[in-house]
Amino acid sequence: MIAIKSNLQRNLDALAEHHCAELKPSIIARLGSLKTRQQTFINQNIDRILTGKPKQLSDLLSEYKKFCTAKGRGALLAKNINKGLKSVFNYKHFSRTNAPVTEYSAYTLVKKLDVNTCPYCNRNYTVTVDKKKRVTRPDIDHFISQAKNPLVGLSFYNLIPSCLVCNRSVKNQQPTVYGRYIHPYEEGFGTATKFNFFSLDVDSLTGLSDNYIVTVEHNTLEPEKVQRCVNNCKLFKLPEIYDAAHHGEIADIVRRHYISGGKYLEMLQDTFPQLGSIDDLYKIAFGTFWNEEDFIKRPLSKLTKDIVDQLVFINPVKPKSAIFL
Incomplete structure (x- = not known):
C-alpha cells in the first residue's frame, strides 16, 4: 500500500474543492426525486459529502442514517434511506467513457491526481492517456462501497485510482470499513x-x-x-x-x-x-x-x-x- 500524498503538483484539498464545484450543481438539481429527509440532509451537507476526508465520510454515513430514521414527520425506515441515491450521486454517469472531453468526469479527476501506479499493490501502472482522444485511465475503487452507501458514491476521498486487478479481481465487492484498513489518502505501509x-x-x-x-x-x-x-x-x-x-x-x-x-x-x-x-x-x-x-x-x-x-x-x-x- 502506497500513500497518495498531497504536494505542490497534487494539492488534494484543492482538487477536492474543484471536484465539489463541478459536481454540486447537478447533484442539487436531481434532489427532487428524494424524500424530504434525504433532501434536507444532502442540502445541508453537500460540501462535506463531496470533500470530506475519509474519517468524516464514515461519520457522515452514521449521521445520515440517524437523521433519516429519527422519529417525527417524514421519518424513513432504515431499509429505505438509500432509495434513489444512486440516481442523485450518479457515479455511472460520472465514470462513462464517452463523456465529452470538456466535461468534468472520472477522466478529468484521475488525470489531475496523476497517480501513476496502483496505490493498493504498487505493481501496475495506472496512467491516464487523455489528449485529443480518451484512450485509457485507471479503475476507480470506492473505499467505502457505493453499492451499500451510495451517499458517498461521488465523494472525492472515496474515489481511489487503482488497477483493474486490485479493484475488480481481488477486492471486487468485499466491504471495507474505515479504521480497519490502510486508506491511501491518509497513509501507506511505511515501516510497519x-x-x-x-x-x-x-x-x-x-x-x-x-x-x-x-x-x-x-x-x-x-x-x-x-x-x-x-x-x-x-x-x-x-x-x-x-x-x-x-x-x-x-x-x-x-x-x-x-x-x-x-x-x-x-x-x-x-x-x-x-x-x-x-x-x-x-x-x-x-x-x-x-x-x-x-x-x-x-x-x-x-x-x-x-x-x-x-x-x-x-x-x-x-x-x-x-x-x-
Missing part, C-alpha cells in the same frame, strides 16, 4: 510492513536463480497500524501475488549485491560522480525511487526498497565530488 525474501537454493543466494519465497514482515513496534496493514494484505492478496510474480526482480537485485559486495551504489558514484545524490544513484541502479513519497510514481518501488534494505547495500554517505551540470 515490509516485503522480505528467503533463498531456497545456492544459486538464488547470488541471483543466478529466482528460487525464493516472498513474504511480508510486520513491525511489532507499530501494533495498531500493523493490524490495518495485515487486513490490507489479506484483502488484496499481496503476499500471494508478490510471491507468485516477482522472483525475477528480486534475483536482479541480489545479483547486483553479490557482484559488488554490497557496494553497487558506491561503484556507480565512482563511475558517474556527476549524479551526486542518493536519489539519482538509486534510480540508475534499480530503476525505482528511493524516497517513499515517490513510490507512487513507478511500480515495485516499495518491494525494491525493502529488498535493498534487507540486503544492506552500502550507500555512499556523502557525494565525493558532486558535479551538477
Whole structure:
C-alpha cells in the first residue's frame, strides 16, 4: 500500500474543492426525486459529502442514517434511506467513457491526481492517456462501497485510482470499513510492513536463480497500524501475488549485491560522480525511487526498497565530488 500524498503538483484539498464545484450543481438539481429527509440532509451537507476526508465520510454515513430514521414527520425506515441515491450521486454517469472531453468526469479527476501506479499493490501502472482522444485511465475503487452507501458514491476521498486487478479481481465487492484498513489518502505501509525474501537454493543466494519465497514482515513496534496493514494484505492478496510474480526482480537485485559486495551504489558514484545524490544513484541502479513519497510514481518501488534494505547495500554517505551540470 502506497500513500497518495498531497504536494505542490497534487494539492488534494484543492482538487477536492474543484471536484465539489463541478459536481454540486447537478447533484442539487436531481434532489427532487428524494424524500424530504434525504433532501434536507444532502442540502445541508453537500460540501462535506463531496470533500470530506475519509474519517468524516464514515461519520457522515452514521449521521445520515440517524437523521433519516429519527422519529417525527417524514421519518424513513432504515431499509429505505438509500432509495434513489444512486440516481442523485450518479457515479455511472460520472465514470462513462464517452463523456465529452470538456466535461468534468472520472477522466478529468484521475488525470489531475496523476497517480501513476496502483496505490493498493504498487505493481501496475495506472496512467491516464487523455489528449485529443480518451484512450485509457485507471479503475476507480470506492473505499467505502457505493453499492451499500451510495451517499458517498461521488465523494472525492472515496474515489481511489487503482488497477483493474486490485479493484475488480481481488477486492471486487468485499466491504471495507474505515479504521480497519490502510486508506491511501491518509497513509501507506511505511515501516510497519515490509516485503522480505528467503533463498531456497545456492544459486538464488547470488541471483543466478529466482528460487525464493516472498513474504511480508510486520513491525511489532507499530501494533495498531500493523493490524490495518495485515487486513490490507489479506484483502488484496499481496503476499500471494508478490510471491507468485516477482522472483525475477528480486534475483536482479541480489545479483547486483553479490557482484559488488554490497557496494553497487558506491561503484556507480565512482563511475558517474556527476549524479551526486542518493536519489539519482538509486534510480540508475534499480530503476525505482528511493524516497517513499515517490513510490507512487513507478511500480515495485516499495518491494525494491525493502529488498535493498534487507540486503544492506552500502550507500555512499556523502557525494565525493558532486558535479551538477
